[in-house]
Amino acid sequence: MEMGMKLNRWCIAFLGITIFSTAFLPVHAQWKIGGKIGANWSRVTEQKPAFTELKNIIGPRIGAVAAYDINSHWGFQGELLYNQMGFKTPIHMYSYDTQDLKNRSHYLSMPLIAKFYPQGKNGFCLQLGPQISYLIDNSTKLKDTPEVTDWSQNRLDFSIAAGLGFEMANGIFFDARYALGLTKCLKNFDSQNRSIQISIGYLFTID
DSSP, X not given: OHHXXXXXXXXXXXXXXXXXXXXXXXXXXXXXXXXXXXXXXXXXXXXXXXXXXXXXXEEEEEEEEEEEEOSSSEEEEEEEEEEEEEEEEEXXXXXXXXXXXXXXXXXXXXXXXXXXXXXXXXXXXXXXXXEEEEEEEEEEEETTSOEEEOOOBOSEEEEEEEEEEEXXXXXXXXXXXXXXXXXXXXXXXXXXXXEEEEEEEEEEEEX
């Protein structure tokens, strides 16, 4: 808990410094729009585990991107994504049979990312910002069987996303982030979402 509070303070401090510093930098603003596609490697964590083992699952992420370059070192990026997360855990059906119970949560996510380019535009950038997600649907199934149950989940999920990006002069970009859930995602368990996010995309410059 203490480590989580310290991390939250550092994230808030970084965002505050970013917003404050941009007010004193020369502005050469430029808008870009485009899209991205990628994958999540996600699961949930629990303070008091109710399962024997929680494992990661892979789900897609795809959507639209709008970027605003303030100058050669600072920028912001907003995204609207379909984001699939969840987890799996082994269930012992019989003494000779174990199956994976898979939960897939379908979110509409909006990351709001501050970007810092240490060496200027069209290169590596550091990324940090909040991600707000709204649960569209969820399902929990055993392999090769109909749906088992519709788990009770909170509609809104808040997280902090941090990572690295690489942007090319031709508009192609790559990013890799880690999203740390801050709110409880399953209503009946003390659980938060965790995901590693890998994406590739393309941005058009608006003159």
